[in-house]
Amino acid sequence: xxxxxxxxxxxxxxxxxxxxxxxxxxxxxxxxxxxxxxxxxxxxxxxxxxxxxxxxxxxxxxxxxxxxxxxxxxxxxxxxxxxxxxxxxxxxxxxxxxxxxxxxxxxxxxxxxxxxxxxxxxxxxxxxxxxxxxxxxxxxxxxxxxxxxxxxxxxxxxxxxxxxx
Numbered sequence: 001x002x003x004x005x006x007x008x009x010x011x012x013x014x015x016x017x018x019x020x021x022x023x024x025x026x027x028x029x030x031x032x033x034x035x036x037x038x039x040x041x042x043x044x045x046x047x048x049x050x051x052x053x054x055x056x057x058x059x060x061x062x063x064x065x066x067x068x069x070x071x072x073x074x075x076x077x078x079x080x081x082x083x084x085x086x087x088x089x090x091x092x093x094x095x096x097x098x099x100x101x102x103x104x105x106x107x108x109x110x111x112x113x114x115x116x117x118x119x120x121x122x123x124x125x126x127x128x129x130x131x132x133x134x135x136x137x138x139x140x141x142x143x144x145x146x147x148x149x150x151x152x153x154x155x156x157x158x159x160x161x162x163x164x165x
Contacts, residue, residue, distance in 0.1 A: 045130020106149035116142035
């Protein structure tokens with residue numbers, strides 16, 4: 001009888017342990033490494049970006065388009081084309097900037113005429129493919145102007161710097 005009681009208790013303990021383990025397992029059968037960690041951020045959805053730069057003393061008219069993988073194509077006012085690839089670092093920076101929530105605010109900010117003569121005029125368009133949203137921000141590159149769009153200017157500087165180098 002003592003043997004049966006011991007066997008019963010051992011079986012009951014094993015069953016309870018199995019139930020506890022199942023109850024604590026992640027939903028969907030994943031491992032703990034598959035679950036989201038507190039404070040972890042997901043990668044931004046890929047975006048394509050275009051930068052249109054006009055004006056300046058020489059009268060430029062540059063159109064640069066960057067696809068979500070970092071490939072770019074640039075066309076100047078003479079319609080000469082060139083293409084290339086962003087570096088991995090530039091691509092990561094661009095995708096982070098393209099996901100910046102400040103862009104929505106910058107797109108609708110009030111603007112005044114620029115205080116600079118011969119300044120570059122920029123139109124930055126971000127097409128966020130993951131959420132089907134397109135944001136367009138236009139501005140003059142004039143340090144004396146108020147309410148300059150920081151995120152859009154950072155995108156313009158990154159893209160034109162990569163293409164011009």
